[in-house]
Amino acid sequence: MDGVNRTRSGRPGVAGANLPAMRSHNAALVLDLLRTAGEGGISRLELAERTGLTPQAVSKITARLREEGLAGEAGRRASTGGKPATVLRLVPDAGHAVGIQLDRDELRAVLVDLDGTVVAARRAEVDLGAGAEAVLGAVVDVAGELVERGGDSLLGVGVGAPGPLDHTHGVLHRVTGFPEWDGFPLRDALAERLGVPVVVDKDSNAAALGLAVGGEGGSFACLLLGTGLGAGLVIGGTVHRGARTGAGEFGHQVVQLDGPPCHCGDRGCIEALCLAAVARGDLAEAARVLGVGAANLAGLLDIDLVLLGGRTIAAAPEPFVRGVAAVLDAHTRREGSLRTTVPVRLAPGGGQGVAEGAAQLLLAPLFGRADG
Amino acid sequence: MDGVNRTRSGRPGVAGANLPAMRSHNAALVLDLLRTAGEGGISRLELAERTGLTPQAVSKITARLREEGLAGEAGRRASTGGKPATVLRLVPDAGHAVGIQLDRDELRAVLVDLDGTVVAARRAEVDLGAGAEAVLGAVVDVAGELVERGGDSLLGVGVGAPGPLDHTHGVLHRVTGFPEWDGFPLRDALAERLGVPVVVDKDSNAAALGLAVGGEGGSFACLLLGTGLGAGLVIGGTVHRGARTGAGEFGHQVVQLDGPPCHCGDRGCIEALCLAAVARGDLAEAARVLGVGAANLAGLLDIDLVLLGGRTIAAAPEPFVRGVAAVLDAHTRREGSLRTTVPVRLAPGGGQGVAEGAAQLLLAPLFGRADG
DNA sequence: TGCACTTTGGCAACAGCGTTGCGAAAGTGG
């Protein structure tokens, strides 16, 4: 019921609940289970078990969802000695969202349905330094086409951009290397031109949201190493952004007191050490530095999983995954506690993870996955 | 409604809501506002505004709370041109909890009422190395007296202990320096001897919870420097513990690659660097190291506040607060963003913050502040 | 002093939520 609460009062956790709030909370819950079940579907009784609601309540809720066109029947399961269960499914076409990754030199856009399936994809070259008009024009071109294709079921456009930025207002801050964007109201500018709701978030948060919705449970960190180094943090199933969308500033974590200077003005930042190692071809050292940062993060937050992504890692996944895992492994072993090593994996989604996650900025709220 | 959800299904965020859940959610919300209002009290209409509920709903809810003895009238406010508002207050004596700080060499216990006011306090010397029987005996002695004094309104006993431990089962892990406690079921042992519900958590988490309930809003970190160095993390008003109660492992964050060895087996940990600096009397350097760790944490989580506590800091607060603030300040200035510097303060509560927070492990759930 | 007005807050009727009681539908298995 959190999502509703937030919407109503602005101050999280301080809002009362009423019947409509309860209703949409439960509907979102059921919808999320339907989505998670995927093509296999799920029966009403299973839904009842998983939600803790009575079967009768589930029947009423699914009936409403079917009326709204969000859910539908999809055959029946084999009998287990009685009347066979009717399998319910999400109707993927009932909603769509466009997701955009706006990077420093390229633009990726996808049209995604309720299921999370990519229905269409576009890619274009851009230059963030070419001025707002040119960049916005490119975005509107690419997105507009997909928006149209989404038709009536289009919920809006999500944008993942390099930070820092303010996701609540959709305003960019000083993007590293492109100070002219500082203060640019990207969300409102796009919403006006496209005529649909727009949500803007950091690229790393979008990627993390996509993975969380995509099935990664619990708490995890998604580390993106590309032109910069950022982290998307998922804590207990929801993306943690902090009050100023500042969370996930992973690249400028200091891991070497009085170390080599970083372009940020500090010394010994992970990003500086890591990029320097990559530049001289020493991927093992880059991975080790990344691993130390990941171990710090894992220890501080007690997360369940580390996912690696971004262009640099996509170019040579193996040494990074292995190197980071080695550091985490050594760390766990030293602790000697009961806990098993934090697993490290390559973030799925190929080069399109951020764009897909950005689409989830619009879709996730339907499933009760608050975007706050 | 989260607290209720968690209780019902065990799997957070996956539980349906029903009328009783809604009812207790709203009751907890109102109760929390009554508590926060303190001695000044709060009127029904103010409650309605703050919760988003209708005045009528608030009237019904407060009537129930009054029947249960949890709330009461406390005079009236001056009229603002109409009927003067009736001021409502929490009845502090309606509930009590005992909070215990079990440290390596001492024991502190407090009896706290619903308001958070300390009604009684005890202190005793213990030696964690003296064996379970002796330690448990001491705890039962001190706590038993306070439990009895709490009478019928006693909700239970909360214990803050040095980590690592498992707070969901109340089992200690390998307490640094005292390996014999590894696997000891402290919660169940105490619950059996005292005959009341017991909750066990890390000392730093208890301190953080106490501060969160005590009025610190938003997200903050509570860093405790004593015989060890730990952090309690409050994210969006709730203590973040992680799935294994492992979160807040702040002391072994590595801030100096290949730095001096730490007793944990790693190198360059904050704790090693910090304690070494303290040992040679260089508090400025200790504060700087702590500051770097705090800046890392603040950047990663985008927190609003850093609070410093623990014995070492209590002994000389000023250089630590100043030193940590200096590092955070420099860090913010470099970012050049709109955000203001993360403030650093001495954690209030004197030497008794952990014990008071431990009591809140029992009280906080009443106010809808989930302990998960 | 009296009357209009504002503000507080409870009573009563209401709509809507999930729950309970129960029975129909649709299978399996002896």
Add this chain to the structure above:
DNA sequence: CCACTTTCGCAACGCTGTTGCCAAAGTGCA
């Protein structure tokens, strides 16, 4: 063919917050 199991909806119900309304208790002006 019949007993049994399992699924699942209809109907009545209890309880939630909401709405409509009115009494109570002040202020302020004539």
